[in-house]
Amino acid sequence: MVWKVAHRNTIEFHVWGDYGLFSDVLTRASGEKCSYDIPTYEALKGITHSIYYKPTIVWKIDAVRIMNRIQTERKGIRPLKYGEGGNDLAYYTYLRQVSYQVRAHFEWNENHPELACDRNENKHHNIAKRMVERGGRRDIFLGTRECQGYVEPCVFGSGEGYYDNSGEIPYSFMYHGITYADEAVLPEDKGQMTVRFWKPVMQDGVIQFLPPEECTFKRHIKPMAIKKFGRDEGNFIGLDEFAGGEADELGE
Template identity: 60%
Template sequence: MRNAIEFDVFGDYALFTDPLTKMGGEKMSYQVPTYQALKGIVESIYWKPTLLMIVDEVRVMNPIRMESKGIRPIEYGGGNTLANYTYLREVHYQVKAHFVFNSHRPDLAFDRNENKHHNILKRSLKAGGRRDIFLGARECQAYVEPCNFGEGKGFYDNYEGEIHFGTMVHGINYPDETGRNQMEVRLWNPIMKNGVIQFIRPDQCEHIRTVSEMSPKHFDQSNVLSAEELWTHIDGGE
């Protein structure tokens, strides 16, 4: 696929929080990563407001296991609360993603150098990402490296039948991605076949709920380096 990357992401723990478990301070992870969590990982590898990162597929390499921990959340008003968080443990995923130009960002038309962005994206992946990588929650540190999607042995490769995970959060719509001045949440029903979940695109989600009003941030040449300028900085060691 054009402008694509394929990578491994792995870590000791992951927490893709099911919103239904947040009441009372408890958190429980979904069994598999959400589209939004994987999109966040891709954007931690390389992000520019000029681009829209699209997650195509995820392959679950390790068995789905969970572990509960007693956590003391930070309470800025004081207190000594003990909460119970249920994490995924020893996770490993293969991810396939690509980028397209953000049609809702005409102010960044000057930065639409497809070849340069793809080269920077691949180079950033080889370096382990331009920002910290984590799996759903900040305390779940992770690592990324290039791979060939589908290579290697996965735990669910020869699983007979499909695994349905019910209704899950797909992701969040932001104004600069939709052209609507509101933040929205998307829902869908993922199905895993032989360890692979194929994601529908955000604009294909039928179940969308408005969360709040929101305006997009303004970008232009005064606060965004073009791909050519960024490439020069990278080659210059900055």
Template identity: 55%
Template sequence: MRNEIQFQVTGKYALFTDPLTKIGGEKFSLQVPTYSAMKGIVESIYWKPTLIWFIDEVRVMKVIQTESKGMRPIEYSGGNTLAYYTYLKDVHYQVKAHFEFNPYREDLVQDRNEHKHHHIARRAVKAGGRRDIFLGARECQAYVEPCEFGEGEGFYDNVPEVDFGIMLHGINYPDETGRNEMETRLWNAKMENGIIRYIPPAECPYVRKIGKGAAKPFGPENMQSVDTLYSEVCGEEESS
């Protein structure tokens, strides 16, 4: 696909929290990654407000297995409490994604250089991402490297279909919808021969409004040019 990147992401643990288990504090991971979790990984590799990343396919390379751990999460009222978190263990995914320009960011129309962003994204994949990569939760550190989608042998290659039922797809934010409201999306997750083919956010059959919001402003008041940043850093180093 046009503007496509392909990579593999691996980690010892992953926690794609089932929303139903967040209420009681005993977090339990979904069996497969959500669309929003994979999108977060791609945005950690390379992101600018000019772009919207779309996750096309994810290939599950290793057997789905879980491990429970005793945790001491911090309570909002102060102190610690005891809880059990159930993580996915020893995960390995191949990912295929592409980007399109954000039509709601007309203030960044001068930055819509397709080839520039595509080449930067591919270099960022080779470098392992521009920011820290994690699988669902911050404590689940992960690593990214380029690959050819479909290469190698996957555990579920010969399994015709696995249906995971209704599952969280992601959240609609005003920055990408043009509407001053936030919405949560659900879809019927399914894996065929080890590959999950995500539907685009606009095609999700179950959408629910969860609150009001506004697009994040990007302008001179909260953005800094490279030249200005460079001069400030060099100035601080020289003064020290």
């Protein structure tokens, strides 16, 4: 089944790798790490950022399709002892042979009015699609750095997935992601770092994500200021960044 595209600036890609580790960020500091059965919104957003990112836009992950059977593998790891030096012994539980189809679209980041001159939908969409074809701009990681991933274009819903026609599979309370101050939409989240949680449901292998602003289970972690961009700040130069060769390569 091929799912109808709801947004005109949608990208669809297949991401896969030998291992994945998608865990609750609140448990990452402990010695033992155990992956969720399914990728988190935040991890998929990070993968999309590695494909293409600009502060002008905010990527929204619409859905993920689980292509392979969910299976795990436990490994003995020797992580560093924080503050003590040397190594410790721990067991990490990874997902094996992960494969996902992802659908995402972008919206303008209204918290950065100084970048309004960069709001060219066709430009960003075309570059994002080309970056999917090239496997991303930066290295792809499946939840954590030691889990290398790979990206290629796909049509969301195409091909055979392990959980096709499997019905509804509900999951318990899980980590959704973090809303940083510069991406906050709701008034109560402005000027805050906010962690979000939700209860996902997989239907025939597909998980449709709640938008971050619709997650009702959340907690403000700490106050956070919005970083400003622009020529005056010396950290954003718009189309000038493609001067000197890359402009011709990207067709700008």
